[in-house]
Amino acid sequence: MSETTRTGTAPSAPLGTEKPVEAVKVLPARHPWRWVATAAVAVVAAMAGNALVTNPAWEWPTVGQFLFSATILQSLWLTVQLTIVGTAIGLVLGTVLALLRMSKNPLLQGVSFAYISVFRSVPLILQLLFWFNLAILYKTIGFGVPFGPQFWTFSTQNLIAPLTAAFLGLGLHQAAYFAEIVRSGFLAIDPGQREAAAALGIPQFRQFWRIQLPQALRIIVPTTGNEVIGLLKGTSVVYIMALPELFYQVQVVYNRTGRVIPLLLVAAIWYFVLTTVLSVVQWFVERHYGRGSDRHQAELPLLKLARTVLAARARRPEVSR
Amino acid sequence: MSTPTLNRPASGVVVRLEGVHKRFGALEVLRGVDLAVAAGTVTVVLGASGSGKSTLLRTINHLEKVDAGVVEVNGELIGYKRAGNHLRELHEREVLRQRSEIGFVFQHFNLFPHLTVLENVVEAPVSAQRRKRSEAEAEAQALLERVGLADKSDEYPRRLSGGQQQRVAIARALALKPSLVLFDEPTSALDPELVGEVLDVIRDLAASGATMVVVTHEIGFAREVADRVLFMHEGVVLEEGTPTEVFDHPRHERTRSFLAKVL
Numbered sequence: 001m002s003e004t005t006r007t008g009t010a011p012s013a014p015l016g017t018e019k020p021v022e023a024v025k026v027l028p029a030r031h032p033w034r035w036v037a038t039a040a041v042a043v044v045a046a047m048a049g050n051a052l053v054t055n056p057a058w059e060w061p062t063v064g065q066f067l068f069s070a071t072i073l074q075s076l077w078l079t080v081q082l083t084i085v086g087t088a089i090g091l092v093l094g095t096v097l098a099l100l101r102m103s104k105n106p107l108l109q110g111v112s113f114a115y116i117s118v119f120r121s122v123p124l125i126l127q128l129l130f131w132f133n134l135a136i137l138y139k140t141i142g143f144g145v146p147f148g149p150q151f152w153t154f155s156t157q158n159l160i161a162p163l164t165a166a167f168l169g170l171g172l173h174q175a176a177y178f179a180e181i182v183r184s185g186f187l188a189i190d191p192g193q194r195e196a197a198a199a200l201g202i203p204q205f206r207q208f209w210r211i212q213l214p215q216a217l218r219i220i221v222p223t224t225g226n227e228v229i230g231l232l233k234g235t236s237v238v239y240i241m242a243l244p245e246l247f248y249q250v251q252v253v254y255n256r257t258g259r260v261i262p263l264l265l266v267a268a269i270w271y272f273v274l275t276t277v278l279s280v281v282q283w284f285v286e287r288h289y290g291r292g293s294d295r296h297q298a299e300l301p302l303l304k305l306a307r308t309v310l311a312a313r314a315r316r317p318e319v320s321r
Numbered sequence: 322m323s324t325p326t327l328n329r330p331a332s333g334v335v336v337r338l339e340g341v342h343k344r345f346g347a348l349e350v351l352r353g354v355d356l357a358v359a360a361g362t363v364t365v366v367l368g369a370s371g372s373g374k375s376t377l378l379r380t381i382n383h384l385e386k387v388d389a390g391v392v393e394v395n396g397e398l399i400g401y402k403r404a405g406n407h408l409r410e411l412h413e414r415e416v417l418r419q420r421s422e423i424g425f426v427f428q429h430f431n432l433f434p435h436l437t438v439l440e441n442v443v444e445a446p447v448s449a450q451r452r453k454r455s456e457a458e459a460e461a462q463a464l465l466e467r468v469g470l471a472d473k474s475d476e477y478p479r480r481l482s483g484g485q486q487q488r489v490a491i492a493r494a495l496a497l498k499p500s501l502v503l504f505d506e507p508t509s510a511l512d513p514e515l516v517g518e519v520l521d522v523i524r525d526l527a528a529s530g531a532t533m534v535v536v537t538h539e540i541g542f543a544r545e546v547a548d549r550v551l552f553m554h555e556g557v558v559l560e561e562g563t564p565t566e567v568f569d570h571p572r573h574e575r576t577r578s579f580l581a582k583v584l
Binding site for chain 2: 193203
């Protein structure tokens with residue numbers, strides 16, 4: 001122990017400078033291994049990029065030819081529709097199922113539990129085929145008195161067209177998953193929040209809408225984002241009903257032209273684009289519902305990368321001085 | 322700080338409990354509790370953990386249902402109505418209306434984390450009492466000033482210290498202009514150096530003539546502020562009196578040994 005540290009005087013003496021303490025600059029720690037790892041990753045990324053670009057088997061010109069063709073764009077629109085309707089049906093029904101599951105009524109709980117276990121157990125592709133073939137099971141669907149006379153009847157053959165079957169199949173299947181996500185969101189809320197709202201006499205619907213739901217959404221949104229992305233890609237299974245969505249359509253085209261790889265690539269590129277759009281939307285929604293919880297504002301990963309590079313460039317002249 | 326903002330009846334009993342019983346499964350937490358709190362007085366409830374003091378407090382605003390007995394605030398039955406010889410449980414909507422006239426401050430603050438400080442304070446007056454938002458906001462701002470947090474109205478609760486959060490929670494309870502404020506161990510979750518600022522606010526409130534029931538372990542505070550002190554043991558009120566009676570001349574051995582541990 002030196003005399004200086006024991007007496008607690010300024011640590012400028014051990015540094016051997018005559019400058020006052022304020023002038024001693026603080027520099028960030030050096031991380032040489034980070035630079036090594038960065039270099040290694042950059043090399044691998046460059047190799048992967050090179051393999052994609054230089055191999056003629058990918059047939060990039062053909063990709064360019066079909067990427068924005070009318071048939072592909074039409075099928076893309078159907079994929080988007082399937083995702084939107086599937087998500088909408090899934091979210092609404094899933095929320096209802098979650099609320100039933102959390103209710104105090106054992107019958108309602110049981111119905112919700114049964115629905116979730118059935119629709120989660122049967123593969124989506126099987127459910128779609130059931131819906132598609134509903135006309136074999138029930139010839140007509142009617143509205144009227146339960147077990148009594150019916151006022152309106154529809155032929156299932158006309159009602160359950162392939163598109164309806166796809167909407168129903170995706171939505172009802174997704175609802176089972178959303179129900180569990182929504183339920184876990186509400187279960188994650190501190191019980192003290194409910195008590196505080198109750199103690200303040202806040203009306204019940206307002207408690208749900210203003211206090212519970214926003215806090216549940218903070219938990220629900222990230223998982224829901226994953227589910228929607230899963231559903232977007234999952235819509236490709238409706239090709240078995242010969243619905244011309246993206247995946248079905250590229251198959252039609254490559255069966256006609258024989259250009260298998262570039263058309264698969266076209267589909268892959270569009271799925272990637274849509275997923276990226278969804279991720280960005282999810283990021284903004286998450287930030288909205290995360291307010292009050294993060295001490296630092298979150299930042300989009302790519303923006304952060306750009307900012308880090310810019311900051312490093314701005315620092316350089318100072319370091320060399 | 323001297324102007325009282327609370328509605329209170331000119332005189333009389335604000336809280337009346339008679340023969341209150343409460344059990345959780347096999348455990349009988351309250352075994353026949355009687356209590357009367359006069360308007361404008363501060364009642365402090367003491368007792369070891371598990372003695373039933375928090376449960377007692379929570380029956381007063383029906384956060385806890387009772388198995389038997391009567392709970393009245395300002396002469397109105399809480400949580401039930403008379404139906405012949407029985408008591409019929411009220412609908413949640415009516416219970417919520419009753420609660421909006423009783424302030425409650427929790428041990429863990431329970432502020433709404435996704436709402437700003439001002440939104441926390443304004444929420445109940447606007448939604449439960451249907452007051453105008455602009456009016457409620459002006460009053461909330463005045464209340465925040467009263468608890469020394471006028472400059473924090475746009476902050477989110479998690480950015481505040483525990484002591485500041487509890488002061489916001491007190492402002493939130495007062496925003497309903499309650500005739501009665503209940504405190505459930507308001508300083509137990511705080512770091513020692515933050516206890517003082519919260520007790521100061523409660524002390525000011527007591528001086529302004531508010532009717533309060535406080536469950537606490539702060540004996541010094543109780544001695545200074547309380548008009549009545551209750552000592553609870555195993556679900557009954559074992560001892561009751563002025564601070565001098567209970568603290569200086571306890572009649573029961575249980576009270577003596579408890580005080581010896583906490584003083």
